[in-house]
Amino acid sequence: MLSGAQPGFGNNISHSHRRTSRRFNPNIQSKRYWLPSEGRHVRLRLSTKGIKTVDTIGVEAAVARIRARGVRV
Secondary structure, three states: OOOOOOOEEEEEEOOOOOEEEEEEOOOEEEEEEEEOOOOEEEEEEEEHHHHHHHHHHOHHHHHHHHHHOOOOO
């Protein structure tokens, strides 16, 4: 919700050097934060990097950024 993380794509390479497609999925976690301005908890789906960002800038600023992207919280 915050960073817009999406899967990356690449190849598995076998011992015989055949290449097959694979996905690198982001580490998405669901985390609940207390939002003091609204007096309620919000549940955010964040990558682990997004969780660190929320810890740095605060939950109020993070929710403001998410809402600016047009996502309902």
